[in-house]
Amino acid sequence: MLGEFEYLLITAAAGLGDKAYGAVIREEIEATTGRRCSIGALYTTIDRLETKNLLKTWMSDATPQRGGRAKRMVRVTPKGVQAAKDFYDAVTRVSRGASWVVNRPRSAS
């Protein structure tokens, strides 16, 4: 079972698709959660997920906007997609009947 931050990271990377790499994943997590995401937490979690074969990473070419430095590209593996789906299903199931779910105001459609 994934941890909360692992789930956030996989979901952000999956959403970014082929453009997923360290800096943009960090920005995406910070924008969606409103919380600070440290580089240390990001890269140690990426390493851990890669060890579990939930992510695959590789170095891209250097780009001028990064001062001629390479990016660490990230792709979610099918196993990673399944792990994220399992986590989401578990959270959805355990949340049924919770007050913050039952009393949630419906969004205007």
Next chain:
Amino acid sequence: MTSMEWRLVEIAARLLERDEREVVLGDLVETGDSAGRGLVDVLDLVVRRQILLWKSWRPWLAAFGLALPGSLLLMGTSVCLSLTYQRLLGHRILDVIPLTQQDELLPWLSQLLLLIGCSWASGFAVGSVSQRTLWVSIVSSCLPCLFCLARFRVESLSKLCLLLFLAPAIWGVRQGVRVIRIKLGPAIILAVSVTVLMLPTWRSPRIYNLVLIWPAWYLVATARRSGRGRATLRSQMGEESTAR
């Protein structure tokens, strides 16, 4: 970010591996983070990496199972060797050495070879077991050296006699960092030679002898078997870096 602040971040980033350093510095440039946040982020990553390293048994073994006791015992051997040499030198050249002194020459030579062999094997093991925590191993071998240097009181000997083991040990560390594993043949020759040379001095406490010779046998246990090929070695090294 001013050039001075950026320089600080770059210096801190040197504690990271080359690829990771490039990626992290690139991320900081791209996101335009402040120097303060960049520095905190880099140091945070460095600390996390070090903590991860110490979850493995390798740094513990290298620093406290090899470097610390090894340097302590090898200093003792260095002093014994120096004292014997001094005694022999008192009689100058071989042909004028009395029979009793000639009897001491061979044991002295074997002791010298033993010191070189044990120091090299210990250094090699320290270098190969945990490269990324080598600085801790160096510190833990320097501590007993500094302690003994401060308390060394043999007037006829220079304090440098304590550190005779350093040159072969440093040579071993360099080789260990570069090669990781030596071939089985040379490893066996080294371990057997060291053990045979140790036999005449095999006396209680025996733990002393064991601490000195086990790095040589560790090299045998982890040596490259020619039949296993490079792929196996590469995969083993991959496991090692994952564990780090």
